[in-house]
Amino acid sequence: MEQDIELLLDNCINEMRNGKSIDECLAKYSQSATGGAGQLRPLLQLVQQLEILPKPEPAPEAISGTLINIGHHIAQRSMTSEKLTAVEKLQKKSSIFNIIRRPKIAWAFSAAFLFLVVLFSAATISANSVPGDILYPLKLATEKVKFLLTFNSEKKAELRLTFSDKRLQEMIAVFQQSGKLDTTLLKEMLDEAKLALEETKIPSDTASVFVTKLSHVNAYQKDVLEKIRPQVNLSSRKIVDEAINMCDMRGRWMRRMMNEENEISPDSSAPDSTGSPQQMPRSKQKSNRWQWGPGCDWMK
Amino acid sequence: MNLTSAKKDLDDEELLQLLERARVNDSKAIGILCSHLYSKIYRFIYYRVNAVEDAEDLTSEVCFRVIKSIQNQKGSFYAWIFRIASNLINDHYRRRSVRSNVEPAGDLIEEMIDKGNKQNELLEQKELRQSLKKLTDEQQEVVVLKFIEGYETDEIADMLGKSSGAIRAIQFRALTALRNNFIKKEVD
Numbered sequence: 001m002e003q004d005i006e007l008l009l010d011n012c013i014n015e016m017r018n019g020k021s022i023d024e025c026l027a028k029y030s031q032s033a034t035g036g037a038g039q040l041r042p043l044l045q046l047v048q049q050l051e052i053l054p055k056p057e058p059a060p061e062a063i064s065g066t067l068i069n070i071g072h073h074i075a076q077r078s079m080t081s082e083k084l085t086a087v088e089k090l091q092k093k094s095s096i097f098n099i100i101r102r103p104k105i106a107w108a109f110s111a112a113f114l115f116l117v118v119l120f121s122a123a124t125i126s127a128n129s130v131p132g133d134i135l136y137p138l139k140l141a142t143e144k145v146k147f148l149l150t151f152n153s154e155k156k157a158e159l160r161l162t163f164s165d166k167r168l169q170e171m172i173a174v175f176q177q178s179g180k181l182d183t184t185l186l187k188e189m190l191d192e193a194k195l196a197l198e199e200t201k202i203p204s205d206t207a208s209v210f211v212t213k214l215s216h217v218n219a220y221q222k223d224v225l226e227k228i229r230p231q232v233n234l235s236s237r238k239i240v241d242e243a244i245n246m247c248d249m250r251g252r253w254m255r256r257m258m259n260e261e262n263e264i265s266p267d268s269s270a271p272d273s274t275g276s277p278q279q280m281p282r283s284k285q286k287s288n289r290w291q292w293g294p295g296c297d298w299m300k
Numbered sequence: 301m302n303l304t305s306a307k308k309d310l311d312d313e314e315l316l317q318l319l320e321r322a323r324v325n326d327s328k329a330i331g332i333l334c335s336h337l338y339s340k341i342y343r344f345i346y347y348r349v350n351a352v353e354d355a356e357d358l359t360s361e362v363c364f365r366v367i368k369s370i371q372n373q374k375g376s377f378y379a380w381i382f383r384i385a386s387n388l389i390n391d392h393y394r395r396r397s398v399r400s401n402v403e404p405a406g407d408l409i410e411e412m413i414d415k416g417n418k419q420n421e422l423l424e425q426k427e428l429r430q431s432l433k434k435l436t437d438e439q440q441e442v443v444v445l446k447f448i449e450g451y452e453t454d455e456i457a458d459m460l461g462k463s464s465g466a467i468r469a470i471q472f473r474a475l476t477a478l479r480n481n482f483i484k485k486e487v488d
Contacts (some may be wrong), residue, residue, distance in 0.1 A: 050447035
């Protein structure tokens with residue numbers, strides 16, 4: 001019953017909003033109102049009064065004041081969000097360096113950096129050291145590392161040549177300082193030159209260039225040895241003679257190889273320990289094309 | 301009779317577009333939205349507080365809170381803002397503890413009397429407004445939304461999170477209570 005009257009009241013209000021009078025509404029719903037018309041009428045009259053209550057409009061100043069305040073708020077919020085974005089970016093950046101910032105890790109990084117600096121400086125200074133110097137072992141170690149870190153065959157061969165030249169320079173330096181011939185350096189010089197060709201597989205298109213270079217190094221070493229020879233004592237002179245002889249034979253072999261590369265079997269012309277060409281089975285000839293023989297074993 | 305005077309001047313699609321833009325800090329959209337909301341909220345608050353100044357302050361505060369939290373708003377937008385307004389009105393009364401005893405200022409009515417409107421009619425309106433304040437919060441909300449703002453029952457139900465039947469019941473009880481208050485005053 002009460003639900004009916006609530007619905008009737010609502011329907012009547014809607015009808016009145018569509019322009020009908022209270023009487024028309026009540027007439028329409030008189031049958032279903034079941035005597036509730038008397039109850040509805042005063043309520044609908046009240047609704048009429050409520051509907052004409054003034055619709056207050058806010059003062060324009062109040063609206064504009066609010067809008068200004070909200071504008072300030074939006075501006076502040078934008079600035080804050082920009083700041084936050086900047087801070088977030090900074091935090092992201094700093095998070096990368098956070099590990100480094102930790103004292104222990106920072107110390108380790110500093111120590112490693114210092115160690116590398118010292119090592120690099122020492123390696124640079126040691127480049128001019130000779131046997132007997134404190135830094136000479138570091139020089140040899142640097143050379144070994146450099147060689148191990150080189151993966152290109154051609155560059156490895158170039159390095160061997162460089163090492164051979166360095167041993168020659170060291171030998172000269174030692175000889176000038178002490179007047180004695182360092183046979184170990186002489187052996188290493190010849191061995192490095194031998195290894196330059198043996199230990200690497202140089203592509204055939206650059207092989208002739210490299211052999212030419214090696215030939216020049218060999219000739220230079222022979223010249224130096226010939227200049228030293230008169231100044232060394234008798235026991236060392238024999239060794240120098242043998243070394244000159246070996247250089248001589250190597251030079252001949254290389255010249256012949258360059259001239260007859262395509263015609264002469266390199267294995268048959270490769271010098272042995274005494275510098276004479278080695279005799280090898282034909283099956284091994286190709287793979288040992290650049291074989292020079294055992295090198296400076298005679299010095300041991 | 302002015303039964304359809306209070307209408308929404310923004311359709312749902314326009315409102316949604318404005319809300320989307322306001323959520324990404326579009327100041328122009330926020331400005332339009334605030335201007336649109338201000339009058340609605342002001343009328344809603346005006347009939348429930350005692351002074352124009354209070355109504356303006358509270359309306360500004362509601363707008364502020366709406367803009368502050370608009371990015372997190374979900375569900376019915378009008379229900380949300382009227383809920384914020386209701387909560388603020390309740391806080392306002394709680395702070396002052398003056399709700400039932402203080403006579404409403406009736407600034408608007410007095411202003412209209414000054415302008416030479418029909419005095420008897422306006423006095424009736426003043427009494428009606430006073431009686432309105434004696435209703436429960438829920439009844440006041442429904443009466444203001446229905447007869448001042450001009451919303452339909454279904455819309456009010458959506459705003460207040462109630463069923464249409466519940467709104468009709470509140471409406472009926474509110475009108476009956478208002479009528480009884482009127483009769484009581486006449487007898488007095």
